[in-house]
Amino acid sequence: MNALRIIVLAKQVPDTRNVGKDAMKADGTVNRAALPAIFNPEDLDALEQALRVKDANPGSTITLLTMGPVRAAEVLREGLFRGADDGVLLTDRAFAGADTLATSYALSCAIKKIKDFDLIVCGRQAIDGDTAQVGPQVAEKLGIPQITYAEEIMGIKSGKIKVKRRLERGIEVVEGSLPILVTVTSSAASCRPRNSKLLMKYKHASTVSERQEKSEDYMTMINERPYLNIKEWSVNDIECDREQLGLTGSPTKVKKIDNIVFQAKESKQLTSTDSEIDELMKELIASHTIG
Amino acid sequence: MNNIIVYCEIDEGKVADVSFELLTKGRKLATDLKCKLEALVVGTKLDAIPPQLFPYGVDTVYVADDSRFEFYTCLPHTSITVKLFKEQQPQIALFGATTIGRDLGPRVSSALRSGLTADCTSLEIGDHEEKRLNKEYKNLLYQIRPAFGGNIIATIINPDCRPQMATVREGVMQKEIVDLGYKGKIEKLTVANYVSDADFVVKIIERHMEKSKVNIKNASIVIAGGYGVGSKENFQLLHELASVLGAEVGASRAAIDAGYADHDRQIGQTGITVRPKLYIACGISGQIQHISGMQESSMIISINNDPCAPINSIADYVITGTIEDVIPKMIKYYKQNTK
Numbered sequence: 001m002n003a004l005r006i007i008v009l010a011k012q013v014p015d016t017r018n019v020g021k022d023a024m025k026a027d028g029t030v031n032r033a034a035l036p037a038i039f040n041p042e043d044l045d046a047l048e049q050a051l052r053v054k055d056a057n058p059g060s061t062i063t064l065l066t067m068g069p070v071r072a073a074e075v076l077r078e079g080l081f082r083g084a085d086d087g088v089l090l091t092d093r094a095f096a097g098a099d100t101l102a103t104s105y106a107l108s109c110a111i112k113k114i115k116d117f118d119l120i121v122c123g124r125q126a127i128d129g130d131t132a133q134v135g136p137q138v139a140e141k142l143g144i145p146q147i148t149y150a151e152e153i154m155g156i157k158s159g160k161i162k163v164k165r166r167l168e169r170g171i172e173v174v175e176g177s178l179p180i181l182v183t184v185t186s187s188a189a190s191c192r193p194r195n196s197k198l199l200m201k202y203k204h205a206s207t208v209s210e211r212q213e214k215s216e217d218y219m220t221m222i223n224e225r226p227y228l229n230i231k232e233w234s235v236n237d238i239e240c241d242r243e244q245l246g247l248t249g250s251p252t253k254v255k256k257i258d259n260i261v262f263q264a265k266e267s268k269q270l271t272s273t274d275s276e277i278d279e280l281m282k283e284l285i286a287s288h289t290i291g
Numbered sequence: 292m293n294n295i296i297v298y299c300e301i302d303e304g305k306v307a308d309v310s311f312e313l314l315t316k317g318r319k320l321a322t323d324l325k326c327k328l329e330a331l332v333v334g335t336k337l338d339a340i341p342p343q344l345f346p347y348g349v350d351t352v353y354v355a356d357d358s359r360f361e362f363y364t365c366l367p368h369t370s371i372t373v374k375l376f377k378e379q380q381p382q383i384a385l386f387g388a389t390t391i392g393r394d395l396g397p398r399v400s401s402a403l404r405s406g407l408t409a410d411c412t413s414l415e416i417g418d419h420e421e422k423r424l425n426k427e428y429k430n431l432l433y434q435i436r437p438a439f440g441g442n443i444i445a446t447i448i449n450p451d452c453r454p455q456m457a458t459v460r461e462g463v464m465q466k467e468i469v470d471l472g473y474k475g476k477i478e479k480l481t482v483a484n485y486v487s488d489a490d491f492v493v494k495i496i497e498r499h500m501e502k503s504k505v506n507i508k509n510a511s512i513v514i515a516g517g518y519g520v521g522s523k524e525n526f527q528l529l530h531e532l533a534s535v536l537g538a539e540v541g542a543s544r545a546a547i548d549a550g551y552a553d554h555d556r557q558i559g560q561t562g563i564t565v566r567p568k569l570y571i572a573c574g575i576s577g578q579i580q581h582i583s584g585m586q587e588s589s590m591i592i593s594i595n596n597d598p599c600a601p602i603n604s605i606a607d608y609v610i611t612g613t614i615e616d617v618i619p620k621m622i623k624y625y626k627q628n629t630k
Contacts, residue, residue, distance in 0.1 A: 016439055100397065101406060128439060130561050131409040133397035136365075140401035145493050146365055148394045162496070167390045168555070170500035174364075176493040187554065244404075251406030251452035255419060255433065258444045264604040265591075272612025274620060280592075280608060281624040289569050289590060290512060290536050291629050 003059030004156065004178075006050045007111060009122035009138070010043040010064055010079060012072040016127050039075045042123025046184040048191040049153045050121045051083045057156065061085045063114060067095055067106055070209045076230050080202040081194040087230045088114065089207050094235040097247030100129070104137030105249060109240040110233060111142060119161065120181040124149060135183035145176050148183045207232040294327040294351075295320055296381040296454070298372060299344065300363075300391050301334040306343055309387035309461035316414055316464045317385055318348035323416045324430055326382065327351060331375060333368050334360050341477050348469040350476070357482045359491065362498065363391050365398060366490040373402045374485050381454045383432050385414075388458035396458050405452035408434035410560060411459050412444075412583055419448055426450075432457065437560045437583055444579075462508045462564040505539065505555045512538035512569045515558055515585070518545035519574025519595060520614055526551040528618045529573055535622050541565065543581045546574075559584035573614050577602025594618070 014035035047064070054060040064079040066072050067090040076087030090110045098106065111117065120139070125132035132148070139146035151166040154173070161180055165172045166187050204221065206214075207230045211222065222228050235245065243249060270276045285291045295317045300307035314330065321328040327350040332340050334356065341352040355371050372395065376384060384399075386392035388410050400407035413435040419428040431448045432455040438445040449455040507513060514533045520526050526546070533540045542552035544559055558565055559581040570588035575581060577593075577600055585591070586605055593606035594617050603609045610617055 014439075099406060101401060101404065104401060129409075131397075131407075132393045133400070133407060133409060136394060136397035137401035140369075140398045146394070146398070147493060148365075149390050165390075167500070169502070170498065172362075172495055172499075173497040174493055174495050180493075251404065251449050252408060252434075252447050253450060255446040255448045257438075258446075265607060267593075267603060267606050267609045269598075270608060270610045272610060272616045272620070277610070277617060277620040278624050280610070281621055281628070284569070285625075285629060290625070 002057040004057050004118040005116050006060060006062045007117045007120045008047050008050045008062055008064050010066045010075045011040040011126045012037045012068050012075045013040045013126050013128040039078050040123055040126045042184055042186050044191040045188045046121045046123045047079055048189055049184050053153055065110055073207045073210060073230055077202060077205050080205055081199045082192060089230060089232045092235040094245050099250035099252045100131055100133035100137060101251060102245055102249035104134045104141055105244045108138050108141035109238040113238050118178045122183055124183045124185045135181060139181035144179050144181055146181045147174055147176055149185045150182045151185055151188050204228055205230050293380055293382045294329050295383040296329045296331055297385045299330045299332045300387055301332060309389060311466040312464040313385045313459060314347035314349060315467045318469055333371055345473045345475045346468040346471050348473050351478055353478045353480055355480045355482055362495050364493050365394050367486045368395050369398045370490050371485040372399050376403060376454060384454040384456045386458045388460040392458050400456050405454055405456060406449040407456040408447045409458050411436045411457045412463055437580055507539045507541050507563050507565055510539035511567050512536050513541050513565050513567045514538050514571045515541035516546050516573045517543040517575030518549055520551060523551050525614050528614055532618050532622055535625055543575050572602050575602050576600045
């Protein structure tokens with residue numbers, strides 16, 4: 001009765017915590033291929049919230065949706081290992097170079113194709129852009145309300161969802177009506193680990209592009225177990241206005257990219273010996289910098 | 292027409308600092324562009340607000356006053372902002388990069404199909420030539436922000452869509468009154484023309500707000516720790532030094548991700564920007580995203596066991612050593628030599 005149809009939006013992101021020198025292309029966009037790719041941390045937190053809703057409402061289903069290159073199917077498998085029911089990869093050159101507005105447009109078109117949903121959950125922001133824009137923009141394009149900065153989905157009852165939000169100076173509990181989009185912040189509970197049974201079940205799940213060079217045995221297996229097929233949609237699979245996609249559909253343009261050069265100062269070098277620390281402290285006190 | 296509109300946040304009857312900072316920046320941009328600076332306030336019992344805004348050089352304050360607006364919720368504020376922008380056609384619209392601005396801004400940008408750049412650290416006016424189309428654009432808003440984990444600085448433009456929208460974090464711009472006697476006008480919006488009942492579907496059931504315990508932004512001394520501090524226990528040493536010196540404790544994003552400190556202490560592009568007279572960076576390597584939030588400190592001391600940490604290049608003093616070794620020595624000397 002209370003079964004809910006949940007969509008989780010996930011992004012595969014370059015691990016910006018470990019950026020090398022060759023990470024940028026000449027046009028100012030990111031060379032994702034040069035970096036380790038991970039499941040965006042807050043999207044993983046969002047998946048956990050969705051899984052908890054599913055646990056509390058038996059019969060609910062979670063569809064994980066991502067947009068990106070073929071290898072972004074990795075995050076879909078990761079989601080299947082943790083309890084998502086289904087994955088959709090939205091991939092096409094036509095989506096490349098999209099800013100947040102063009103991204104949210106493409107995602108909203110894919111969601112319209114998935115069609116029936118009660119709840120969309122996604123991370124507040126992705127670590128490669130930190131913009132926190134795609135969630136609210138998807139909600140606007142679908143004409144549904146949004147609850148951002150969610151720390152916990154407290155419950156869903158008779159079409160109403162109760163959410164605890166984490167704001168700068170405290171918390172706010174809000175109630176909204178389904179369908180709704182919720183963005184989850186990093187103070188939310190971390191995602192559960194992979195489930196070993198699900199790992200065995202979905203280990204060989206793949207998209208059609210990933211299967212191109214696979215053996216016949218593999219193809220036979222896929223045909224026998226349809227759940228191993230991760231949906232892959234191109235621009236031709238969704239109803240959309242192509243003008244609003246990718247670089248063309250992006251109102252923001254990167255004018256230029258600069259490497260950051262800080263004005264290097266003439267630094268005084270000290271060691272940690274008592275006398276050098278004492279001398280520094282004496283100077284700081286004398287100049288009234290401290291004290 | 293084609294002015295600059297700043298969305299001003301009201302928090303418990305007061306204008307948020309970030310809004311004053313945006314008005315200060317907006318005034319400079321409006322002067323450069325020879326257009327007007329306007330403000331939008333949405334809330335309840337707002338009579339005292341416009342006179343506080345005019346001294347920042349605001350020409351028009353649009354006021355949407357209704358008892359249902361006591362606390363911010365997304366949809367009514369979106370409806371008002373979108374409709375007002377459609378009527379007024381501003382060329383630039385600025386929002387604070389707060390939980391409110393980051394909830395509202397993207398929704399407005401989507402509804403207007405115009406670009407929004409988050410967390411700008413600098414806003415300038417400049418021209419742009421699109422060679423491919425042989426097209427010249429005059430007086431665009433350069434939206435400048437660190438990107439990609441803070442490893443580069445990107446200049447973003449919106450050549451064709453209006454308004455050009457940007458969010459800016461609190462503390463990044465400075466606030467400054469331009470003229471206490473500045474004369475602006477008030478435009479009261481007829482709320483019923485801007486919102487519908489459907490905008491109130493999300494209701495606030497409970498609110499627990501605390502006065503912020505942390506006041507890093509205004510502290511004159513900041514002791515900040517990074518991932519190199521190594522543990523939550525070592526981080527306690529920073530708190531000890533801070534309590535001795537009357538300082539606040541800040542942290543880099545890596546330290547917060549590692550669980551050494553709470554989010555409200557984060558210094559950097561996606562946290563707080565500080566300009567203290569003394570900044571002591573402990574075990575902070577100096578990612579650009581961090582440096583952009585503290586580089587204007589008057590004096591910087593870096594304590595790091597890596598003599599090649601990038602932050603050392605902007606430090607006045609570099610102490611090569613460990614936190615466990617250096618900080619107790621600083622505390623000891625200070626206690627012995629001051630009263």
